[in-house]
Amino acid sequence: MSKSAKAKDQIVRILISAGKAAPTPPVGPALGARGVKSMDFCKEFNARTAHIEPGIPTPTLITVRPDRSFSFITKTPPTSYFLKKITGIEKGAAKPGHEILATISLKHVYEIAKIKQTDDHMSHLSLESIVRMIVGSARTLGVQVVP
Amino acid sequence: MSIQSCLRKAQSSRGILFQCHRYVASTSSAAPPAKKSQILHSSCAADTVLTGLNYLKNQPPILARPDEEYPEWLWTVLRPKELEDDGPGGRKERLERRRENKQKIRERNFMSTQ
Numbered sequence: 001m002s003k004s005a006k007a008k009d010q011i012v013r014i015l016i017s018a019g020k021a022a023p024t025p026p027v028g029p030a031l032g033a034r035g036v037k038s039m040d041f042c043k044e045f046n047a048r049t050a051h052i053e054p055g056i057p058t059p060t061l062i063t064v065r066p067d068r069s070f071s072f073i074t075k076t077p078p079t080s081y082f083l084k085k086i087t088g089i090e091k092g093a094a095k096p097g098h099e100i101l102a103t104i105s106l107k108h109v110y111e112i113a114k115i116k117q118t119d120d121h122m123s124h125l126s127l128e129s130i131v132r133m134i135v136g137s138a139r140t141l142g143v144q145v146v147p
Numbered sequence: 148m149s150i151q152s153c154l155r156k157a158q159s160s161r162g163i164l165f166q167c168h169r170y171v172a173s174t175s176s177a178a179p180p181a182k183k184s185q186i187l188h189s190s191c192a193a194d195t196v197l198t199g200l201n202y203l204k205n206q207p208p209i210l211a212r213p214d215e216e217y218p219e220w221l222w223t224v225l226r227p228k229e230l231e232d233d234g235p236g237g238r239k240e241r242l243e244r245r246r247e248n249k250q251k252i253r254e255r256n257f258m259s260t261q
Contacts, residue, residue, distance in 0.1 A: 056202050077202055085199035105191035106221055107211045111200050128220050147189050
């Protein structure tokens with residue numbers, strides 16, 4: 001008697017605008033390939049992100065089980081998104097470290113860190129660690145942090 | 148003592164201007180203690196509206212608070228972290244050794260391309 005191979009959960013990481021999940025291109029094929037009904041996912045996603053301003057990119061982690069049922073987790077928007085929105089720049093620097101595109105205050109960084117700490121995977125870190133992480137992200141974007 | 152001799156000479160020539168100067172010199176000792184309690188850490192004044200941080204619906208605009216309400220470590224974050232000296236087997240020595248080793252590897256790899 002042959003052993004059936006243990007089917008594994010498939011994980012899909014995707015960045016979706018809050019409240020605007022639709023079956024079309026970014027979401028549709030990614031989920032459809034795994035056998036998930038995109039309409040179901042979109043309805044549930046939009047319901048769960050109803051409290052977020054529409055259009056904000058929300059990273060989600062979707063776990064698709066072998067029986068084609070799914071569950072997903074939403075996280076806080078990316079740090080780079082916050083930094084770009086605060087400074088008003090569209091794209092990060094082409095030569096980070098050599099170019100400075102904008103400046104940001106430590107108070108802004110503190111507020112971003114407070115938002116990020118509400119995330120599950122950041123909840124055990126001290127606020128100081130998170131602030132240092134964001135300062136590092138700003139450096140790679142070409143955003144200078146001033147006190 | 149030299150000040151007094153200067154003043155005696157000044158009184159004969161300039162009069163009012165030098166007397167004002169002496170008045171300022173005597174009260175300057177009172178000014179610094181009052182100013183020290185208001186050292187500004189931040190270039191961002193209190194009550195500045197911080198834009199771009201509202202990602203929830205119907206969130207009130209976030210205002211910057213006065214410098215005293217932020218934790219002290221916030222102003223040290225732009226400088227590299229200072230580790231306490233643990234002694235021979237401590238964390239500081241380990242981290243420094245790792246950093247040096249990584250730097251040596253990077254240099255060795257670079258030299259092998261030259």
